[in-house]
Amino acid sequence: MELKGIIPALLTPLTKEQKINEPVLRQLTSHLIESGVHGIFALGTNGEFHLFTKEEKLKIAQVIIDEVKGRIPVIIGTGGNSTEEVIELSKQMEDLGANALSVITPYFVTPTQEEVIVHFQRITEETSLPVLLYNIPSKTGMSLEPHTVAKLADVPNIVGIKDSSGSFENIKNYIHVTKDKDFSVFAGTDSLILKTLGAGGVGAVAATANMVPDIVVSIYTSWLKGFNNEAEEAQKKLQPLRDTFQYGTLPSALKKAVELYGIPVGPPKLPVSELSGEGLEKVKEMVAGYKKQNAL
Template identity: 35%
Template sequence: MSIFTGSGVAIVTPFTADLEVDYAKLRELIDFQIENGTDSIIICGTTGEASTLTHEEHLDCIRVCVEHVNKRVPVIAGTGSNCTKTAIYLSQEAEKSGVDALLVVTPYYNKATQNGLKGHFTAIANSVNIPIILYNVPSRTGCNILPETAVSLAKEVSNIVAIKETTENMSQVAKLMKLADGCIDLYSGNDDQVIPLLSLGGKGVISVVANVAPKLTHDMVVKYLEGDTSGALKIQLDLLDLADAMFCEVNPIPVKKALELTGFPVGKLRMPLTEMEPANAERLAKAMREIGILVK
């Protein structure tokens, strides 16, 4: 059984004026997402600025999320690291908090070999008893999970059950799904490629855009899975300009600005991330207005 089908939001981590984690605002964001159809909450991923959180903050965010969601939808915690020992620690602590699954990114900067990736992910998976989603995002990590490696892991390690693909190489994704023959679930990590990945057998999306357009993102996936491919395609095409604007600067700079523009401020970004350039912020606001998102 899939961890979830539909739209999972890669939720931001809100900060107070002095850049402490704003747990009250996080609870508000969670409620907003669930009330608008989001099918899963992904906490402490790239969009959640996990790389700038202390381990204590990281685990506190996970605990607060699990407690506040209270089983309404699955909670998936980002627990990856470029250090296998650290990833095991975070994964074990997240499991103790009651998360439904883990999202584990490739070990960035180290640029492990394919055998290194197999060893890394196997060690993490063997340290816990909950499902794991592999996270392949070569543009940010300099490391690519090849289809053969992902399929080998899924077949050999019982709790490695899915992969979030954020590669631009659709041929690689197609090869993955051919080799997998159903042994691994697929989630899109690119908001502009949801329909193509669903057409290859994907179960949904782990979305940045869903932070500000949760219902549209949910509806797009549901329509496709229910057979309304033309309706799903229309939403995908309608969302393209917003998806592009969301990544005109490094994520999560634009998505935090987008939430601010809707009147739902979530605080600044921790360094080394900086505020969005004014011209890009206007581009983002224009894309939001075009699909009916109220910009205040």
Template identity: 45%
Template sequence: MKQVKIEGIITPVITPMNADESINVAELRRQVNRQIESGVHGLFCFGTNGEGYILNGEEKKLVLETVIEECGGRVPVYAGTGCISTRETIEQSKMAEAAGADVLSIITPGFAAASQKELYDHYAAVAGAVNLPVVLYNIPARTGNALTPETVGKLGQISNIVGAKDSSGSFTNILGYIAASENCDQFSVLSGSDQLILWTLKAGGTGGIAGCANVYPRTMASIYNCYQAGDWEGAKRHQESIASFRACFRFGNPNTVVKTAVALLGYDVGRCRAPFNQLPEEGKEALKKVLQENEEKGMR
């Protein structure tokens, strides 16, 4: 199994699209370099911000292979291979392993309600089918199924299940994951909620998968870098600086807000794939105002 440190700020890189909603490969390569040159510690393909929920298998393969090639080993590449069925999740995970991914991030199955036993069996089967590190991904607001701390602790006993990303928005749940994994060997807990990254680090977590890094990669990386350097005030300043941008999420789907913001910064990333691609005019104006204010503050 690959030995990868699950730590730092990992960007769930957006998937640039052309006007016809095909993948804009050239812009994807540009975003890879922009992120790495800004100091992020990893790239996560087709996560929530990468619109993995709306890409087909061939498109995911294209995105992943492009990112891996352009990255050239400079940072670890994570692949979001979770699907609704165990069978398809294994197929996608094997695709990612063959493509050269470093880590798999597997979201809980969605739509149908799953028991904790079903979730455990699902993850155990996927982990047993590949020879890559696996990071669990909990985002119950999107999937309808939540991984409990107890289940995370049990799954952490499987040798290649090495971490969990929590996007529930609940710091209590993050603390539960950290406590439940204390007896696991080198298990990492990542915040999937950007506003909780610093507090997760302070509690014993190892970083975050941060959608805001698509807009402010250097700022988000600085939360982790300052914390690791013992600069609490610096880390706190960077953490708090994203509040005004996150306030714009009230105007629409956060994925749409993030991608629109990157486009407003001058990158040819296109729109999110329909139907999840609309932002009201008042939202766009608020976003422009926040981006301008943050640029004047030196946020990048």
């Protein structure tokens, strides 16, 4: 399965008791497929991967893979600090039927570029699945340098990267150093989707697609058809939603927005609290604005 287009960075629905909400996880997954997304990216940052046990991660993946039933690619995040831990989880996700893996750089520790190359090489030796690198320096404390990505792009089953650095310059550098390789660059910052496509990227792993998948998909489909004005308009429509992310610890604002929109994804995983006060009011205003425009 080719990885390209708009791939939502899936939220993980929870009950008030902090348990995985399987019916809503199925509901959200099906809704996104019906909205025309090109894949599912589960257990990423917005999926709160770092707060779940291995057993919970396997349960989440199992439910999504069962619900998707091969209709679109399912990419599962298996990243962690220990190389051994990532290998073990990656093998289990492969056994469950994942189509690809996303592996974030180690966090808390700050490995050198040489160390992180060995980390990814070891992981890919133990799985036959395609691997998407995941760069998000604001959360991990380290960034994959372009020369590192160029070297990793030569590893047969490392097929691309999701860049959430927020830097378009970084995305352009990744595209430049891998232009002669079979390697795909995805925007991981939703404000940069159209710019990334224009620079030679293949799509986006987009958190905003949890709430407004139709708008996010239309950026890609309009761009493909050469309708640049329509693509630009769709890109601009994401900003009010993105602007509310500042009002709570990730992903509390997005979870509340999706809940108000109509899919009861529930609270964030503790220690992150549900949105309240001014932040809640701002999100309510934002959702009402989208509804007024018939965007939902």
